Amino acid sequence: MKALMFGWxxxxxxxxxxxxxxxxxxxxxxxxxxxxxxxxxxxxxxxEDQSFLKIVGACNVPIVWKENEWNYVxxxxxxxxxxxxxxxxxxxxxxNYNRIYTNDLGCVDFSGRYPDNLIxxxxxxxxxxxxxxxxxxFDIIHSHDWxxxxxxxxxxxxxxxxxVIHVHxxxxxxxxxxxxxxxxxIEKSGMDAADHIMTVSDLTRKIVIEKYHQDPRxxxxxxxxxxxxxxxxxxxxxxxxxxxxxxxxxITMQKGPExxxxxxxxxxxxxxxxxxVMAGSGDMMxxxxxxxxxxxxxxxxxxxxxxxxxxxxxxxxxxxxYIMPSVSEPFGISPLEAMQVGTPSIISKQSGCAEILTHAIxxxxxDIDAMADAIYAIVKNPAMHKSLQELGRDEVNNxxxxxxxxxxxxxxESVM
Amino acid sequence: MRNICFxxxxxxxxxxKRYRFIEIGQDHYYYDDxxxxxRIRAYVEQSLLPANRTVAEMIRSSNGKFRCAFTISGVTLxxxxxxxxxxxxxxKDLAKTGCVEFMAEPYAHSLSSVFDATExxxxxxxxxxxxxxxxxxxxxxxxxxxxxYSDEIGxxxxxxxxxxxxxxxxxxxxxxxxxxxxxxxxxxxxLKLLVRNHKLSDDIAFRFSSxxxxxxxxxxxxxxxxxxxxxxxxxxxYEALGITQxxxxxxxxxxKAIPYHAMEHxxxxxxxxxxxxxxxxxxxxxxxxxxxxxxxxxxxxxxxGNDLQNEAIAKLYAVGERVRMCTDKPLLRxxxxxxxxxxxxxxxxxxxxxxxxxxxYDAFMNYxxxxxxFLERVDAQYPTTIDNEELNELLKTINHQEEEIExxxxxxxxxxxxxxxxxxxxx
Numbered sequence: 001m002k003a004l005m006f007g008w009x010x011x012x013x014x015x016x017x018x019x020x021x022x023x024x025x026x027x028x029x030x031x032x033x034x035x036x037x038x039x040x041x042x043x044x045x046x047x048e049d050q051s052f053l054k055i056v057g058a059c060n061v062p063i064v065w066k067e068n069e070w071n072y073v074x075x076x077x078x079x080x081x082x083x084x085x086x087x088x089x090x091x092x093x094x095x096n097y098n099r100i101y102t103n104d105l106g107c108v109d110f111s112g113r114y115p116d117n118l119i120x121x122x123x124x125x126x127x128x129x130x131x132x133x134x135x136x137x138f139d140i141i142h143s144h145d146w147x148x149x150x151x152x153x154x155x156x157x158x159x160x161x162x163x164v165i166h167v168h169x170x171x172x173x174x175x176x177x178x179x180x181x182x183x184x185x186i187e188k189s190g191m192d193a194a195d196h197i198m199t200v201s202d203l204t205r206k207i208v209i210e211k212y213h214q215d216p217r218x219x220x221x222x223x224x225x226x227x228x229x230x231x232x233x234x235x236x237x238x239x240x241x242x243x244x245x246x247x248x249x250x251i252t253m254q255k256g257p258e259x260x261x262x263x264x265x266x267x268x269x270x271x272x273x274x275x276x277v278m279a280g281s282g283d284m285m286x287x288x289x290x291x292x293x294x295x296x297x298x299x300x301x302x303x304x305x306x307x308x309x310x311x312x313x314x315x316x317x318x319x320x321x322y323i324m325p326s327v328s329e330p331f332g333i334s335p336l337e338a339m340q341v342g343t344p345s346i347i348s349k350q351s352g353c354a355e356i357l358t359h360a361i362x363x364x365x366x367d368i369d370a371m372a373d374a375i376y377a378i379v380k381n382p383a384m385h386k387s388l389q390e391l392g393r394d395e396v397n398n399x400x401x402x403x404x405x406x407x408x409x410x411x412x413e414s415v416m
Numbered sequence: 417m418r419n420i421c422f423x424x425x426x427x428x429x430x431x432x433k434r435y436r437f438i439e440i441g442q443d444h445y446y447y448d449d450x451x452x453x454x455r456i457r458a459y460v461e462q463s464l465l466p467a468n469r470t471v472a473e474m475i476r477s478s479n480g481k482f483r484c485a486f487t488i489s490g491v492t493l494x495x496x497x498x499x500x501x502x503x504x505x506x507x508k509d510l511a512k513t514g515c516v517e518f519m520a521e522p523y524a525h526s527l528s529s530v531f532d533a534t535e536x537x538x539x540x541x542x543x544x545x546x547x548x549x550x551x552x553x554x555x556x557x558x559x560x561x562x563x564x565y566s567d568e569i570g571x572x573x574x575x576x577x578x579x580x581x582x583x584x585x586x587x588x589x590x591x592x593x594x595x596x597x598x599x600x601x602x603x604x605x606x607l608k609l610l611v612r613n614h615k616l617s618d619d620i621a622f623r624f625s626s627x628x629x630x631x632x633x634x635x636x637x638x639x640x641x642x643x644x645x646x647x648x649x650x651x652x653x654y655e656a657l658g659i660t661q662x663x664x665x666x667x668x669x670x671x672k673a674i675p676y677h678a679m680e681h682x683x684x685x686x687x688x689x690x691x692x693x694x695x696x697x698x699x700x701x702x703x704x705x706x707x708x709x710x711x712x713x714x715x716x717x718x719x720x721g722n723d724l725q726n727e728a729i730a731k732l733y734a735v736g737e738r739v740r741m742c743t744d745k746p747l748l749r750x751x752x753x754x755x756x757x758x759x760x761x762x763x764x765x766x767x768x769x770x771x772x773x774x775x776x777y778d779a780f781m782n783y784x785x786x787x788x789x790f791l792e793r794v795d796a797q798y799p800t801t802i803d804n805e806e807l808n809e810l811l812k813t814i815n816h817q818e819e820e821i822e823x824x825x826x827x828x829x830x831x832x833x834x835x836x837x838x839x840x841x842x843x
Contacts, residue, residue, distance in 0.1 A: 270437060358765070361777055369436050376437040377781040383727030384780060391765070 001412065002036045003029075004138040004155065006129065006148035008112075010041050010048050010055065012309075015113060016250075017333050018168050021200070022144055024227050025166075025408065026053050028401025032409060040132065040151075042125060043112030046079040057081060058128040062090045062106035063097045076105060092135030097127050118147075119182060126150040133158040140412050144168060146183060149190025162195040162415040164408075166222075169200075170207050173328040176253055188212050195415040198222045198408065200331040201352025222408055223356050225401040226336040235317035235341045243274045243379040246319035246343075248312065248334055249326075251282030256325040256348065256365045261288060263325070265295045266372035267379075272300075274379055279304040279315055317341040320385065321378050325365045326351050335360060339396040344388035346374045356399060359392040418638060418646050419686045420678060421610065422484035423582070424467075424654040425559065427525045428459055428492050429758035431772060435782055440789045446750065451772070453499055460500045463658030468506045470657070470668045475515045478675040483515045483685040486654075487559035490523030490543045491753060493550070504550065511551040517687040518547045520555035520578065526755035527719055529560055529569045530706055531733045536569075537576060538740065539752070556580065557688040561757055563612065563651075563709035564716070567602050567702065574607040580692040581607060582651065584709035585614040589701060596645035600697035608692035609701055612651040612709065621656035625665040631673035639681045647691055651709075711767060718767045719760040724780040729760060731787060735794050737804050741811060742797050750790055759783050 005026070009019030026037050030052035037053040044057040060081040073083040086105070093106075102108055108124045115121065129151035141163045143152030149165060156163040171179040171187060191197055191212050197219045199205040205221045208214050245267075247260045257278065264276040278288060278301070285303070292301045307315055312334075316322060322338035322345045329351035336353060338345050339360065347354050348365035361378075363370040377384050433448035474482040486507070488496075496503045510516045522528055522539035523546070529536045540558070548554045557580035558573055565583040573581055585595040593599075595611035616637065619627060638648055653660070661667040678685070686694075707714045720726055732754060739751045762771040762779035773779040798807055 266438060270440070358775070359777075361781075362774065369438070372438070373436050373781055373785070374777075377777075377784060380437075381727065381780075381784055383723045384777065384784075387723045388777070 001034060001140070002138040003038070003140050003142050003412070004132065004136060004161075005037060005039045005142045005144065006125075006151045006155075007039055007041050007144040008147045010039065010044070012047060013045050013112070017331070018145055020227075020333055021168055021224050021331070023049075024225060024401040025404060027227070028225065028403070028405035029408060031402045031405060035409070038136065038138065040128070040148075041112065042110035042121065044080045055080075056132070058125055059107055059110045059112075060086065060105075061128045061131055062086065062102075063093060063100065063108065063124075063127045063131055064102045064106035065090060065093055066102075066104065066106035068105060073105065077107075089131060089135050092131040092133075094134050095127075095130060100124055100127060122147055122150055122186070126154050129155045130158060140164065140416065142166065142408075142412075143190065143194075146171075146187045146190060149186055153190055153193040156193065163193060164196045164198060164411060164415060165190055165194040167191075167197060167199045167204055167208055167330070169330040170204060170211070172207050172211055173204075173330050174254055176327055194218070196220065196411050198411060200224050201355055203328075203350070203352050203355070204330045220407075220411055222404050222411075223352070223399075224331045224333060225399045225404050226333060226340065226396060227401065228397065229313070229337075229340045232340055232342075235313050237318055237342075241273065243320040244277060244318060245274060245321040245323060245375055245379070246277045246279060246315060247323050247325070248279040248307070248315060248338075249324065251278065251280050251285045251288060253284060254327055254329070255282075256327045257282075257284055257288050258291060259325040259365055259368055259371065260323055261291050261295065261297075261301070262368045263323075263371040263375060264301060265297055266368060267375050268297050268300055270376065271380070274300065274375070276301045277304060277315070277319070278302070279307050279312075281306040313337065313341055316343050319343050321346060321375055323371070323375070324348065324351060325363075325371060327365050329353070336396050336399065339392040342389045342393055344378050344385055344392060346371060346378075357392075357395065359388055359395050361388070418641075418648060418681075418683045419691060420638065420683055421647065421649045421686050421688060421691055423487065423519070423559065423649070423651045423688060424484065424657075425487050425651070426464070426492055426654045427489040427561075428456060428495060429525065429756040430491060430495070430753045431455065432759070432782055432786055435785045435789075437785050437788070440785060441792055444746070444789060444793065446786045446789075447753075452495065456495050456499045459655065459659070460496075460503055462662070463655050464500075464503050465506065466663060466668060467654060467657040468503070468510060470671055471516070472506075472510060472513070474672055474675055475510075475513050477672075478679070480513065480515050481679065481685060482675045483517075483687050483690075485517040485519055485557070485688050487519040487521050488547075489521055489525040489561070489756075490539070490546055491525060491756060493546060508551060511553070517557065517689055518551050518553065518555055519557045519559045519582075519688065520544050520547065521559050522561050524752040524755040525561040525757055526752075527561065527564070527716075527729065527757055527760070528733075528755060529564055529572070530566075530716065530720075531729060532736045533572055534740070535733075535736050535755075536572060540573075540576060557582070557692070559651075562719075564706050565609075565703060566706040567704060569706070570601040570607055570609075570703075571604060574601060574604045579606065579608060580610060580688050582610050582612060582649070582688065583701075583703075584612045584651075584707060584714055586707045586714035588714075589703055589707060593699075593701075594642070594645050595649070596641060596647050597698035598647055598691060598695040599699060599701045602700045602702040605697060605700065608695075608697060610647070610649050610688055610691060612649045616648065617650045617652050620650065620667075620670075621652035621660060624656075624661045624667055624670070629670065631670050631677045634670075635674065635677040635681055635683070638678075638683065647695060710769075718764050718769070719757055721764055721766070722776070724763045724776060725760045728763060728780060728783055728787065731784075731791070735791060738794055738798060738807075741804075741807065742794070744793075744797060747790075747793055747797065750793075754783075754787065754790060 007022045011023045040056045042058045060077045133155035143165045145168045171183045249255045316338045331352035335345035345360040361374040431448045431451045523543040558578045563584045599609040601607040763776045
């Protein structure tokens with residue numbers, strides 16, 4: 001079976017959880033021997049892990065016919081795509097896309113990020129999909145998140161192959177209810193056109209059914225998993241006098257950073273041997289610094305700025321408690337990563353991962369008292385810390401992508 | 417002749433309220449009165465009163481041939497006295513018929529038999545006193561909380577003068593032996609052990625409606641037990657009558673029909689104390705490690721199976737000796753209530769039966785916050801810097817100071833008198 005997947009991010013160059021989830025899922029699915037995956041992303045960097053799938057960069061796919069020398073093409077894009085493939089794909093151009101600004105190869109220069117002209121990039125991505133759909137051979141189309149829905153839908157119209165879409169987040173999560181009508185429109189028409197919709201949690205499934213008016217029979221939850229951490233033991237905890245409680249993620253409205261500050265304030269009323277760390281960056285960072293100062297806890301509250309790669313795991317491993325007070329989190333992979341390195345997690349009940357975790361503390365995001373209580377209990381009770389640490393690690397190590405992959409495979413087969 | 421021995425356990429723990437760490441040292445009241453009252457009301461209306469009426473009617477209609485035993489934990493009696501004194505009266509009425517026996521158990525329905533022997537004895541005495549005041553007879557049989565039993569516990573109990581103790585049918589203890597005989601302690605033959613028939617008891621308590629059980633069938637099962645199986649112990653929580661098996665399943669009618677069918681088969685009903693008096697032991701049972709009546713393994717793991725539970729129990733019982741030196745009444749009351757087994761069961765990851773918490777961790781957090789406040793209060797009474805022995809000496813001095821002063825004064829008087837005499841004689 002051949003699957004054509006449209007995505008937006010792929011490790012190592014990732015901006016959010018979508019890339020991590022795409023990687024994990026495709027890797028888990030690749031364990032099935034008879035499955036071939038072609039993964040399209042706007043802009044590959046050439047250092048992606050292609051051992052288990054084939055990556056196609058949309059920025060290398062011509063959408064306007066331009067004559068070029070083989071050697072020139074090789075020099076331009078040889079790092080990420082073989083020139084022969086370029087010429088072969090060029091035969092798939094069936095529509096006139098002269099209105100779109102293209103470079104000398106007839107390709108679009110995608111940023112691969114989330115620029116201001118995101119809507120334009122999305123529609124350009126759709127144009128690329130038409131070329132791929134005409135030229136390539138595949139049995140099913142799989143679109144990851146709303147950015148790629150138009151591409152998937154177009155590919156379905158051209159090829160007549162079934163489309164499944166994967167909802168990693170909806171605009172309702174990102175905006176606390178203040179949805180952007182354009183984004184909603186793209187999401188909704190993608191869902192309407194899809195043969196099946198996969199959501200990362202029951203929470204998201206409910207939103208898809210209720211807010212996007214989808215038939216419940218068409219929507220299935222496939223919970224995310226977490227990639228095993230091969231060098232989990234290499235992350236160690238430096239012994240220190242004070243306990244460390246960490247918030248890690250984008251400092252935005254969706255992640256509920258202010259609840260963390262308020263909980264910290266309550267804990268510090270009772271005990272002084274705790275330090276709080278807010279790692280990450282985002283549009284609410286300055287407001288949070290203000291709030292910390294206003295609550296008079298700045299001597300115990302620290303901001304690290306944006307962390308990436310190994311730093312993330314190091315920060316998690318150094319912590320005694322990881323906390324994710326998200327207001328609305330479709331899944332939320334970071335508590336699982338924290339548990340992998342043996343750090344107990346407190347998560348909001350409004351997070352998708354709460355559905356599959358037992359050995360984590362769950363509170364409502366607004367319930368600052370419960371959150372403070374949980375922080376206090378973990379830093380003061382060694383038995384609590386130990387239990388969450390040991391049982392949590394075992395639990396997380398049993399949540400595997402390959403099981404999610406099998407579930408996705410079942411959905412593929414049901415729509416074919 | 418086969419003897420059927422019915423006994424019912426009645427226990428409802430005090431529910432703790434949501435107690436946040438911020439309240440430690442501020443708020444010393446730990447209980448959720450609303451929940452407690454609601455639960456006790458439901459228990460009383462659905463089970464206790466209708467079941468007591470049924471038992472009374474069975475006794476009356478069988479001319480006192482039907483007999484059964486009860487074990488009511490001390491904390492439950494306290495709640496009943498507070499919220500539903502009519503139930504106490506109804507038990508008193510049953511007691512007057514002479515056909516029921518009230519058994520002893522640790523006052524707080526606690527794990528003290530395993531973790532704190534002194535506390536265990538204290539609670540048994542406390543409970544026996546309470547039963548004697550309420551129902552006029554001091555218990556001689558013991559139903560330990562959760563039917564926990566081991567040789568060691570048997571020894572304590574036997575020394576306290578109990579003649580009968582109830583245990584559950586644990587496969588690894590009985591082996592090929594039938595539960596339907598009277599057994600005895602492994603080296604103290606005076607203590608008789610009555611083994612609960614696990615299958616037949618649960619047929620009523622948990623499977624009554626799904627089996628569509630009738631009294632005729634049930635008695636027939638007992639009648640067709642092998643020759644010699646003459647003692648059938650049927651023990652269950654009283655809530656089986658009316659709550660686990662609601663009234664509409666016909667559980668009360670089933671019970672009412674039991675005496676008739678039993679007598680048709682020449683079976684009789686007996687109380688635990690009568691059974692152990694009238695039957696010789698079929699042999700000793702050796703129980704080196706504690707058993708209980710929960711789960712397939714019949715061990716203590718529902719209360720002591722994980723780190724959270726062990727931590728909470730260790731912290732609680734570490735202050736036992738100290739608390740017993742205190743005289744502060746509210747403190748002593750909290751000490752009892754906090755020992756109920758249920759608090760620890762709620763911390764089980766696998767088997768948190770009856771829990772009102774979202775998770776084991778939630779239960780642990782709440783309990784530990786309460787316990788932290790409780791320990792602070794204990795500490796405030798007698799600082800931990802003084803060790804127990806020293807404290808004991810000091811307390812002795814303080815408590816006896818009046819007597820001491822009196823005796824010294826007497827001595828002084830005597831000496832003065834003698835001095836006066838001497839001086840007089842000199843003159």
